[in-house]
Amino acid sequence: MTKGKVIGVNGNMISVRVDGEVALNEVGYVALGDKKLKSEVIRIQGDRAEMQVFEMTGGIGINEEVEFSGELLAVSVGPGLLGKVYDGLQNPLPELAERLGFFLDRGVYLEALESEQKWKFTPKVAVGDSVRQGDTVGTVPEGIFDHRVMVPFNFLGEYTVDWVADEGEYTVHEKVATVTDAKGGKHDLTMVFEWPVKRPIKVYSERLRPEEQMVTKVRLIDTFIPVALGGTYCIPGPFGAGKTVLQQITSRNAEVDIVIVAACGERAGEVVETLREFPELTDPRTGRTLMERTVIICNTSSMPVAAREASVYTAVTIAEYYRQMGLNVLLLADSTSRWAQAMREMSGRLEEIPGEEAFPAYLESVIAAFYERAGRVRLHDGNIGSVTIGGTVSPAGGNFEEPVTQATLKVVGAFHGLSRERSDARKYPAIDPLDSWSKYEGSVDYDATEYARDIVFRGNEVDQMMKVVGEEGTSLEDYVLYLKGEFVDSVYMQQNAFDEIDRSVSVERQRHIFAILMKILVTKFSVESKEEARHYFNELRQKFLDYNGTEWMSDDFKSLENELEQQISERASGADEHGEKLLKSLTTEHSNA
Amino acid sequence: MRKVYSKIQAISGNVITVTASGVRYGELAVVSSRHGESLAEVIRLSEEQVALQVFTGGRGISTGDEVRFLGHPMQISFSDNLLGRIFDGSGRPRDNGPALEENMIEIGGPSVNPSKRIIPRNMIRTNIPMIDLFNTLVESQKLPIFSVSGEPYNQLLARIAMQAEVDMIILGGIGLKYDDYLFFRDALEEGGAMSRTIFFVHTASDPIVESLLVPDVSLAVAERFALKGKKVLVLLTDMTNFADSMKEIAITMEQVPSNRGYPGDLYSQLAARYEKAVDFEGAGSITTLAATTMPGDDVTHPVPDNTGYITEGQYYLRGGRIEPFGSLSRLKQLVNDKTRPDHRALMDGMIKLYAAYKESLEKKSMGFRMADWDNKLLKYGEMFEEQMMDLSVNITLEEALERGWEILADCFEASETGLRTELLKQYWPRQEETA
Structure with a gap:
């Protein structure tokens, strides 16, 4: 050496x-x-x-x-990754704590996967079978998944199975198969192998368009600015606007198989919440604890900066590994700005010629390459798996014009911009509904959501104008438009993360209540005065909020829905033609579905 | 016996370069010149070239001066003898007391394993209503006090030092005005808190390099006391001076500046200090309050901006008061449900009404007609500012809650407060009205 x-x-x-x-x-x-x-x-x-x-x-x-x-620089991949808490170099932190106590002393590296644990192996190949990289040799149960033991991804060409272990219990380092390459060389396979973190895993037959939606159960995201499985999105926002809370909510509720949380250069306190709470929370989809579908890569702000740079790669490599099993994986990186800063620090020490704000000139291409590791792919066996990447960005001074935000915006498919004004006004999630955008398709018809968004936009304009000319100078029609915009915001775009029911809303329910919301938006109401209009909308809003708090399809839900419908029809006098058409297509879509 | 080198090859600002061998990164050396001895720290190694940062500065150092390497990094003595004492940034006494040399510990140790951290759970009482009632300070929290130069942030820190319910205080002064240093010393002596306090003070007239050591020295000592089971409160003032010193050194070292001249690792450097705040399970804790002045009252300036991303909320000090808007203790939710059942509701309710008061005030200043409700709000706002927000108010949380109810009852009908009926029934001071 x-x-x-x-x-x-x-x-x-x-x-x-x-x-x-x-x-x-x-x-x-x-x-x-x-x-x-x-x-x-x-x-x-x-x-x-x-x-x-x-x-x-x-x-x-x-x-x-x-x-x-x-x-x-490589990570070990194999059964037993799920539920683990690693630092940026795949050192298991709880095991380090057992050995070293409170502090992270230097130079101690532990094995990433437990070497003692036995896994129940079921062979999937027979002697004489021809295999290649990524093919399944056998499976072991890991949580609710069948974890595939695969031919290592760096095995190029065709191999013949020489020997395979019988069904039984083995540790990760025990031999489970032997394969012969074209030249007659023999290779032993175990359940674990290494893969260099900076090289994407590309063992699939084709990359597909990200067409299927990734449900986050946050209404504002799923309906207006959706994310697709295999897609990418970013969440920039100033400090205190709720980036990390939004990531935590997503990590709990997202309808995916596996979540990788990469806490990159952020507060340790926030990771602690995830660490302490996930083992206690149940995943509604599986009935097991959330921890069993989660891997945490944690390199907090006070840990060495070079490992921070590695941590996002460690995370994405583990995500890609599970994608090879036909699973949908979500990678949440918080925050990519800290990762970019780590690059800046190294670039400075190398005395490279600095780019904007002293970030290295290759910042954009590195960020692009990272997000491009997301994607929905068809594997060699025909199964489909995906890696979705959601990264937060912490722009200096909350100004989105800075290099990291701009480089990220160029490559992502959706932008969820957080605003200080909304978080100051306690409007959560504090995603700005007008500035944010998505290139993916959502749970509700695009034209209808744009119709609603347009009302919020125009309502906001009326609001701005009213600040100058006062309520007196505003026409009743404009005033109702303003109330409608506020209504969409308060009953649909805002969501109460502390409410048992409201915190996670299924797509089915989103479609259902969006139709009712649309009905209110397209209806022309007969009101005589602004006072009356405001009073009417206040009542509607109260009812809708109560309705949001009831269990889906419970008796309360249905009776409140009836009351809402009644309240609408009491004052209805005609409707907006274009809107009504959209509403009709929404409701027929419903009954067809 | 370590070798002495007597050929300094370059002197640039506070950084000197000597040719030496067997030197380790981060090691200390003593530079002896005509003006006395100074410690220096190795900050760069390149073959035989050793760059050192001289704590007392490069002024007056001659190329013929002697450099003697000590073979260990920066250390500070740790024992109970530190209590009640005053030191400078390098750990030398400032108070005419004896120098301490037993049980030396290294500073700037490794970070705490995140999986050993626990969710914070204890409130720290300060008897300042704007903190206790509205933005509770929590054990192991790290919070900056954002303010403009000239605001009484040092007075606020001194009061917290005297009153906070902790076992001991470590006060780290960075670029402190000499008067402010004397003020702290006298205030704590008069308040009888000196015996539980340790000072590490770098004043504005001291060499700049020493200011960089103050947070590390303070936190290293705090960490040892916390591990021995002490609840330690670390007060740092002012962290903007710390960042500015870093900027100065970085520029001298010809590092590429990132934002307004600050080095690219400003965030990591600040985070390494703030993240020392911790609650050791089964032992003590470190809580950090750090005054951070905002140049030009601009919160997007790199120092407050990076700080805001690191800390768990912030206190804004404006007009001599802790502003209720913008100030936020992100951990208060973890503790304020265990104090008194009316704490959270009263906190939210009073702030909402204070926000309404601000609107009425604006309306008034624009010459709009004042309705009955506006007049009530105006009365409320004045009482709130006088009896709650003023920094001289010194009452326990329970007294503050009682006073809150009194103020509300003086200004409003029970039904106008927007508080839940059951709370009003229990706490409204004039029960005949709620009936």
Whole structure:
């Protein structure tokens, strides 16, 4: 193996003189007393390699030994990932705590998967079968899934199965099959293998368009700015606007098989909530705890910055691995700005020519490459799996014009912009309904949602105008428009995350109540004065909010719906023609469905 | 015996470069010059070239001065003897007391394993209604006090230091005006809180490099006390000075600046300090309050902006009062349901009415006619500002809740408050009205 000697230290970057071959992104270990600190090669010039150290560098001296591993930075994939809490380099944090106590000491690396645990293996191939990368050799049950034990993704070409283990219990490191390559070389397969984090897993027959919706059970998102399975979206917002809360809600409610939470450079306190609460919460879809479908990658703000840069790649690699099993995986990255800042720090130490706000010039392409790892794919066996990526962005000063937000907006399929005004007004989720957009198809007909959005938009204009000319100077018609806009916002776009029922709304229910909302929007009401109109809409709103709080299709739900319908028809006098057509197509779609 | 080097090759600002071997990153050295000795820390190694940051600054250092490496990184003595004492950023006494050299500990240690953290659960009482009642401070929380220069943030910190329900206080002064330092010292002595306080003070006239050490030294000592079971409150003032010192050093080191001259790792550097706030299960805790002045009252300035992303809420100090709008203790929900049943409702109700008062005030200033309701609100707003918001108000949470009800009853009918009937029945001071 190649060795080297330290010739420079600058922050978390060291310069090393190497005595042999060395690869970009290769992992090396710097000796420091009896400890070895993990590092990664980030630049090579002649026999001089620049490495980022994934630990604090205090105490490293000149001429210290460096050992290179010959491997790229990789994660171990295999059964037992689900429910785990890792740091950015796939060190299991609870196990580290058992060994080290309160603090994360340097240079301690533990095995990512439990080596003692036995898994019940069922073979899926027979001796003589021909297999290739990604093919299933057998399965083991992991939680509610059949975890596929696959031919490692770096096995190129055709292989023949020489031997396969009988059904039975094995640990991850026990041999479960032997395969022979075209030249007659034999390879043993276990349940676990390594995959370099910075290389996308592309073992599938084709990439598909993200056409199916990913349900988040947040009305504003699902109806107006939907996300697709295999799609990408970003959530930029100033501090305190509720980015992390929104991510937490999504991680609980999203209708996907597996959620990977990448807490990247954020507060440890927020991860703690997930850590302590998920094992207690039940996943309504499976009846098991939420933790059983979750992997947490946690590299909080005070942990070493180079590992932060690695953490999003660790997360996306695990997501891609589960996609190979035909599962729908959601990756939530909070926050991609901290990841970009980690890149900026390294770029500064490398003395690269800075781009805008000192971010490296390759910022955009790196962000694009990361989001492009999302996608819905058809696997070799015909199954379909997906990785959806949702990343928060923390723009400096809450200003969306900064480089990270702009680079992200170029590549994502949906934009959920959070606004300080909405969060200050306690309107949650604080996503700005007018600025945000999505290129994906949602649960409700697009034309109808645009109709509703248009009313919010025009209502908002009336509101702005009223601030100047006062209520007196506004026509009754405009005033009703304003009330309708406010109504959509308060009963549909806002959602109470603390209410048992309202916190997660099924698509079925969204369609149903959206039709009722539409009815209110298209109806022309006979009101005599603004006072009367306001009073009427206040009553409607109260009723609708109560209705939102009732259980789907319960007696209360139905009776409140009746009362609502009655209240509408009492004052109805005609309707907007275009809107009525949209409403009709909505309701016929319903009865057909 | 460690070697002494007597050839300094470059001196630039506070950074000197010497040729030396066997030096480790982060190691300390003593630079002896005609003006005395100073500590220096290794901040860059490149082959034999060692760059050091001199704590007392580069002024007056000559190329012929001696540099002696100590073979260990920055350390501070840790024992109960620290209590009641005053030190500078390098840990030297400022109070004519003896220098402490036993039980040296390293500063800037590793971060806490997130899986060992627990969800915060205890309130810290300060007897300031705007904190206790409206934005409760929670054990292990980290909160900045955003204010403009000239606001009485140091007075506020001193009061919190005297009254907060904690075992001990560590006060880290960064770029503190000398008068402010004397004020803190005298205030705590008079208030009798000195014996549970440790000062690490860097004043505005001290060398800039030392200011960078203050948060690390304060937090390293706090961490040790917390591990011994103490509830520690760390008060830092002012973190904007800390960030500005970092900026100065970064520019001297020819680092590429990112935003308004601040180094690209400003967020990580601030976070590493703030994230030291923690509640050790089975031991003590660290809670951090940090004054952060906003240049030009601009919250989007890099320092308050990055701080806001790191901390768990913020207190805005404006016009000598803690503003109810914008101020937020993000952890208050975890504790204010366990104090008194009316706490949350009264908190929300009073703030909503205060917001309505602001609207009425605006209407009044624009010359609109005042309705009956407006006049009630105006009366309420004045009482609220005088009896709750004023920083001189010094009452317990329970007294503050009682006073809140009194103010409401003085200004409104019970039904006008928007509070739930059952609460009104239990707490409304004039029960004959609710009947």
